[in-house]
Amino acid sequence: MSDSPAPISVYNTLTRSIGPLVTRVPGEVGVYVCGMTVYDYCHIGHARAMLAFDVIVRHLRHRGYKVRFVRNHTDVDDKIIVRAREQGVLPLDLSARFIAALDEDLLGVGVRPPDIAPKVSDHIGDIVALIGEIVAKGHGYQAENRDVYFAVLTDPEYGKLSGKRLDDLRAGERVAVESTKRHPGDFALWKAWTGDESEPHWPSPWGEGRPGWHIECSAMARHYLGDSFDVHGGGIDLVFPHHENEIAQSECGTGHAYATVWMHNGHLTLDNEKMSKSLGNIRRIRDILAEVPGEALRLMFLETHYRSPLPYSTDRLTSALVALDRLYCAKEVAFGATGEAEPKAMGEPGLDAFDIGRAFSERFYGAMDNDFNTAEAMGQVFDLVRAVNRLGNDRGTRSKGGRILAPARAAFAIIADVLGVGAMEPQAFFDEMKVKRLAAMGRSVEEVEARIAARAAARLAKDWAEADRLRVELDADNIVVMDSPTGSTWRMRVGE
Ligand SMILES: [Zn+2]
Incomplete structure (x- = not known):
């Protein structure tokens, strides 16, 4: 500034x-x-x-x-x-x-x-x-x-x-x-x-x-x-x-x-x-907030210029939620990375994430300074999100990509301040998603965790058939279980 x-x-x-x-x-x-x-x-x-x-x-x-x-x-x-x-x-x-x-x-x-x-x-x-x-x-x-x-x-x-x-x-x-x-x-x-x-x-x-x-x-x-x-x-x-x-x-x-x-x-x-x-087609803000994090509605609105008519539909809100989920995945990658590797040491994804991050503020301000063109600004945001997530697919990013992702971290700070999206800690966002999406399906976090615990017990007992059955059942409810040596974590999957 x-x-x-x-x-x-x-x-x-x-x-x-x-x-x-x-x-x-x-x-x-x-x-x-x-x-x-x-x-x-x-x-x-x-x-x-x-x-x-x-x-x-x-x-x-x-x-x-x-x-x-x-x-x-x-x-x-x-x-x-x-x-x-x-x-x-x-x-x-x-x-x-x-x-x-x-x-x-x-x-x-x-x-x-x-x-x-x-x-x-x-x-x-x-x-x-x-x-x-x-x-x-x-x-x-x-x-x-x-x-x-x-x-x-x-x-x-x-x-x-x-x-x-x-x-x-x-x-x-x-x-x-x-x-x-x-x-x-x-x-x-x-x-x-x-x-x-x-x-x-x-x-x-x-x-x-x-x-x-x-x-x-x-x-x-x-x-x-x-x-x-x-x-x-x-x-x-x-x-x-x-x-x-x-x-x-x-x-x-x-x-x-x-x-x-x-x-x-x-x-x-x-x-x-x-x-x-x-x-009779009124939707109250509080009805929407019960189902999705508030930033999903923001993101959906911001994809259209403020002067244009904005068509609302449940499908568009769901797409916004999917996009927001990707944005938080990218934010988690950017803020979770440490290390001093040069961009070229991580190949084309490293160079892209670094260059797009460095060019971000100029492009973003160019859109926003021109009659607050949030539609174009969101395009810049998702170019960044794509590049960061692509680099995040490389397992080495967490221990090497800290320096490469410094411009992306600065970009996320601008996005949160101006647009008010991606303003939460990633984990807090993922937790809110779990609670609200499950509530929208008439389910609860406790119930899901009980089923995940039952699956862990089946695995421990080497009852693979039962463990698989439970995993398929959870997957059908859009619950993705990620196993690691220290235990299992889970996330809500949004969209198709
Ligand atoms: Zn007035």
């Missing part, structure tokens, strides 16, 4: 082009990412957005930037109120419970916590102040139903992020459902309290009520990053209306440009359909 940060190129949804990341203060980046509305467990579609920005922030830091990373929790929302009413609990108690569950799930997939995780309920004062400025400048109005709306016609730049035109919004209008709005594109900044005590409500110059959805991000980003800041991110589905509305209300309210760069991650798709509740 050099002293001054490396140049990074990013795709900006606002300009629809890739260009150099130019920040307000050189070397420092303020990042705001829209978090989740917390009323249920997080599914893998959410995980994709959280993970995409986790890797983006990790890489910026790795390349020398000082990052201030803010990701909010939406804890005041109609969906939360409805769910809390169904369960007979208070909305803020419900959201607090799911914020804790979310933190646990994200930790399970190696997503590092943001520097600041603000909640709407803690920022009502900032929200009311910003709405006040918007209204005072003539960009907002209180309607007959006492809700306060943003007046889209007062913003000549409205639509600049999504490319939507106000005329199209009007053309799409059917029956005037909300007749109190001046334009169908107007959106709520403040929602009047209905008097129902189960709704959270706060005082404001427009009466008791709660914030509309969009205003919270504008107010919290401003509180922690200032009127203008560097990078705003979120899922592609947030471009319109959420981010379009954030820009409109922030720029009209503060009189300053809002975020410079807008970054959006693509959808997660299941069988080429967007995952949604109505399709």
Whole structure:
């Protein structure tokens, strides 16, 4: 890592082009990412957005930037109120419970916590102040139903992020459902309290009520990053209306440009359909974590560029698990080797492992500095993994290959820091695999070890037929037994 940060190129949804990341203060980046509305467990579609920005922030830091990373929790929302009413609990108690569950799930997939995780309920004062400025400048109005709306016609730049035109919004209008709005594109900044005590409500110059959805991000980003800041991110589905509305209300309210760069991650798709509740194809992060180590999900996501749609399937997750298993085998080879042999002393595999290891950082950074191209970076990772495992097939590597594999060890450290894969000790990974894969098959480690002990006893008694029968049986369950003079060890085999 050099002293001054490396140049990074990013795709900006606002300009629809890739260009150099130019920040307000050189070397420092303020990042705001829209978090989740917390009323249920997080599914893998959410995980994709959280993970995409986790890797983006990790890489910026790795390349020398000082990052201030803010990701909010939406804890005041109609969906939360409805769910809390169904369960007979208070909305803020419900959201607090799911914020804790979310933190646990994200930790399970190696997503590092943001520097600041603000909640709407803690920022009502900032929200009311910003709405006040918007209204005072003539960009907002209180309607007959006492809700306060943003007046889209007062913003000549409205639509600049999504490319939507106000005329199209009007053309799409059917029956005037909300007749109190001046334009169908107007959106709520403040929602009047209905008097129902189960709704959270706060005082404001427009009466008791709660914030509309969009205003919270504008107010919290401003509180922690200032009127203008560097990078705003979120899922592609947030471009319109959420981010379009954030820009409109922030720029009209503060009189300053809002975020410079807008970054959006693509959808997660299941069988080429967007995952949604109505399709009944939701997979929760915790369901996946019960079956595979969290890094397998990371690896599966990282094989696709963050802006591309990502097709999820059980087969793709299994392939990712197989790939991760190979990565840990390589890591075990690289960190288990000692000795000072020259690369050429171990033939072509020695030369390859040494050369690919030495070239790794330049190639890897080349991919990642170019709009965080993790798909290409994973290609570099698996070139390295293949070369190291090939050298590992040579029995002499353990006692001779230490020096040859030094560049590979440095490469694994970069991979773990930036991508968050291969971050565990190999043995801890193999142990986690055993527990989770067996649990997914309805079996346990204890049961497998009892069968391995029975086989050892059969071998001791020279009952070869029984020992063989047990080995075949274990093999059918994807348990590979490795015999050595000091006893037997075992591993889970993944994939076919
Ligand atoms: Zn937001």
